[in-house]
Amino acid sequence: MTISSLDLDAKLGLYRSQVELRQFEKRAYDLFLENYVKGTSHLSLGQEAIAAGFAAAMREDDYTFATYRGHAHTLARGVPMTGVLAELMGRTNGLMAGKGGSMHLTSVEHGVMGSYAIIGAHLPIACGAAWSAQYRGSGQVAVCFFGDGTTNIGAFHEALNFAAIWKLPVVFVCENNLWMEYTRTSEITAVEHPAADRASAYGLESIIVDGNDVDAVFEVAKKAIDRARAGEGPSMIEAKTYRQAGHSRADPGKYRPDEEVAEWLAKDPIPMYHARLLAEGATEAQLSEIDRAVAAMVDLATEEAKAGETPGADLLMKDVWADGGSAWRN
Amino acid sequence: MAQLTFREAIARGIAQEMRRDESVLMIGEDIGAAGGVFKGTVGLFEEFGGIRVRDTPISEQAILGAAMGAAMTGLRPIAEIMFSDFFAVCWDIVVNEIAKSRYMTNGQMTFPLVIRSGNGGGLRFGAQHSQSVENWAMQVPGLKVVVPSNALDVIGLMAAAVRDPDPVIFLEAKALYATKMEVPDGEIVDTLGSAKVVRKGSSATIVTIGAMVPRSLAAAEELAAQGIDCTVVDVRSLIPLDTQTILREVSATGRLFTVEENPRVLGWGAEISSIVAEELFYDLDGPIVRITTPHIPLPAADALEDMAIPSVSRIVEEISRSMNG
Numbered sequence: 001m002t003i004s005s006l007d008l009d010a011k012l013g014l015y016r017s018q019v020e021l022r023q024f025e026k027r028a029y030d031l032f033l034e035n036y037v038k039g040t041s042h043l044s045l046g047q048e049a050i051a052a053g054f055a056a057a058m059r060e061d062d063y064t065f066a067t068y069r070g071h072a073h074t075l076a077r078g079v080p081m082t083g084v085l086a087e088l089m090g091r092t093n094g095l096m097a098g099k100g101g102s103m104h105l106t107s108v109e110h111g112v113m114g115s116y117a118i119i120g121a122h123l124p125i126a127c128g129a130a131w132s133a134q135y136r137g138s139g140q141v142a143v144c145f146f147g148d149g150t151t152n153i154g155a156f157h158e159a160l161n162f163a164a165i166w167k168l169p170v171v172f173v174c175e176n177n178l179w180m181e182y183t184r185t186s187e188i189t190a191v192e193h194p195a196a197d198r199a200s201a202y203g204l205e206s207i208i209v210d211g212n213d214v215d216a217v218f219e220v221a222k223k224a225i226d227r228a229r230a231g232e233g234p235s236m237i238e239a240k241t242y243r244q245a246g247h248s249r250a251d252p253g254k255y256r257p258d259e260e261v262a263e264w265l266a267k268d269p270i271p272m273y274h275a276r277l278l279a280e281g282a283t284e285a286q287l288s289e290i291d292r293a294v295a296a297m298v299d300l301a302t303e304e305a306k307a308g309e310t311p312g313a314d315l316l317m318k319d320v321w322a323d324g325g326s327a328w329r330n
Numbered sequence: 331m332a333q334l335t336f337r338e339a340i341a342r343g344i345a346q347e348m349r350r351d352e353s354v355l356m357i358g359e360d361i362g363a364a365g366g367v368f369k370g371t372v373g374l375f376e377e378f379g380g381i382r383v384r385d386t387p388i389s390e391q392a393i394l395g396a397a398m399g400a401a402m403t404g405l406r407p408i409a410e411i412m413f414s415d416f417f418a419v420c421w422d423i424v425v426n427e428i429a430k431s432r433y434m435t436n437g438q439m440t441f442p443l444v445i446r447s448g449n450g451g452g453l454r455f456g457a458q459h460s461q462s463v464e465n466w467a468m469q470v471p472g473l474k475v476v477v478p479s480n481a482l483d484v485i486g487l488m489a490a491a492v493r494d495p496d497p498v499i500f501l502e503a504k505a506l507y508a509t510k511m512e513v514p515d516g517e518i519v520d521t522l523g524s525a526k527v528v529r530k531g532s533s534a535t536i537v538t539i540g541a542m543v544p545r546s547l548a549a550a551e552e553l554a555a556q557g558i559d560c561t562v563v564d565v566r567s568l569i570p571l572d573t574q575t576i577l578r579e580v581s582a583t584g585r586l587f588t589v590e591e592n593p594r595v596l597g598w599g600a601e602i603s604s605i606v607a608e609e610l611f612y613d614l615d616g617p618i619v620r621i622t623t624p625h626i627p628l629p630a631a632d633a634l635e636d637m638a639i640p641s642v643s644r645i646v647e648e649i650s651r652s653m654n655g
Contacts, residue, residue, distance in 0.1 A: 038611060096436040099616050106435040114435065124392045125427060128399020135405065158389035160596065162396065165387070319437035320472050322495035330523065330572040
């Protein structure tokens with residue numbers, strides 16, 4: 001894989017982005033344990049390179065469609081940490097004032113067009129945004145992230161065919177972390193590569209990338225996004241990765257063999273990239289300065305989120321309708 | 331003025347809005363050159379072309395997902411689900427995605443879209459192509475639900491639905507597609523959430539929608555011959571619901587009969603009955619009576635289907651029995 005399109009500054013940016021996602025997710029987990037974050041949450045620990053690499057390849061007005069495992073994809077588009085953390089904590093300074101929660105992070109002004117918690121549902125919706133961009137001639141591209149488990153639901157197949165026949169500017173990104181919730185994906189999927197092996201059924205190229213290598217992710221993302229923007233239609237990319245934690249807050253992930261976990265921890269995208277950047281001329285001081293700055297940023301976001309107000313009754317009945325209200329009768 | 335069928339009125343209403351606003355697009359199965367399986371989109375493909383009137387595969391989730399994605403990014407799509415029974419295969423997109431997303435995102439998104447669908451029985455299509463599903467949609471916070479009963483209302487309510495900033499489920503009674511009426515020329519725009527009093531009486535008030543409106547009107551004529559003079563209210567829009575018109579008309583006669591095509595349990599009339607019972611209890615002179623399809627899947631045989639869906643004679647019989655009982 002050629003990595004020539006990125007200079008050292010850009011790569012330091014990718015490093016920083018991954019560190020932000022990592023430190024944020026760790027803080028989110030700590031705040032669960034302290035009972036500041038309620039409900040459920042699905043962390044992207046170990047999968048940061050995919051979010052960071054794609055976000056860097058996107059234009060500012062491109063669309064992100066994420067899943068319930070969407071903290072990383074939301075933050076990677078430049079959404080402030082405070083808003084995301086406060087949303088997890090159910091505060092009015094949250095992205096959606098606490099009305100959506102961890103699984104539905106949305107920031108339209110940053111192109112984050114929603115995080116969707118029904119498996120597969122957002123693939124057709126991403127097609128719709130891409131169709132709209134195509135009709136309006138805006139040059140925007142929709143990038144739609146989903147997990148390996150999604151490849152076995154009907155909406156996945158409807159969306160791929162739909163995108164292919166209309167040559168929609170959409171990039172489908174399967175984050176294959178090997179586990180569909182608590183079950184090994186290979187045990188419940190007819191093909192070895194759940195997304196890539198299905199691509200040919202829709203006339204698409206079979207693309208697999210090392211999802212823990214942010215440079216590789218960036219290159220493959222850029223190519224697919226450029227292609228979509230040029231009117232050449234959709235792509236599907238399968239990024240191989242691993243979630244270092246369980247499926248959700250409630251899951252310690254005990255079903256995974258220790259040696260598998262150890263193997264993938266050794267392939268952790270961040271230490272790997274740290275080493276690469278040192279080899280390519282970055283200094284230890286530069287990288288630890290980034291680590292320190294991000295830690296301060298997460299601390300500040302935590303304080304700001306904690307200081308947010310608890311939503312009041314005024315929000316309860318708001319915004320069912322476009323007029324801001326919820327009246328269904330006169 | 332022109333004689334227009336209900337199905338022609340659909341195409342006219344859509345064409346009126348597509349001429350006015352380039353962001354209005356239409357997608358669905360067989361809606362393009364074929365003009366729709368119920369011929370509700372005849373002429374649109376010819377006038378607006380295949381980019382704005384676009385055929386889709388048989389992929390209801392993709393159709394409605396596409397409509398949602400387009401609506402959240404500035405377009406005003408009209409999507410067709412051929413038979414409303416098929417909502418069952420794409421109900422997630424309607425209920426979990428379209429209906430909830432504005433609220434969940436604290437108002438960051440709006441969904442100005444219309445989902446049209448052929449609804450209800452009478453065509454001997456059997457249980458999977460005949461159900462009246464207005465009560466499914468009515469139960470979902472975040473959806474508006476429109477059920478027109480005649481060609482003029484089709485045009486005006488379609489225009490109102492397309493211009494509305496919220497998602498509208500537009501249910502077309504299949505049994506009415508061939509019905510005709512005189513419709514004025516020129517632009518027609520109606521209002522969502524306004525019921526119409528289509529017959530004024532003094533003995534009892536029939537509240538109804540869609541294909542049950544003409545049947546209720548015919549029943550009212552027969553009842554008038556028996557000395558029972560009925561008001562008939564065509565609700566037209568279940569959400570938003572014009573409760574004030576219903577309360578006023580029920581209060582004037584002291585009796586409420588709902589005539590509903592949906593299966594009995596939690597049909598739309600149950601909510602209206604509950605509102606009337608809560609807010610008008612002391613003005614009622616007798617029990618509220620709901621005349622509905624029984625709680626069964628619809629049978630295909632004409633003889634059986636006719637027994638299931640409220641007929642003119644059943645409406646007459648049930649109202650007469652209750653008024654004289």
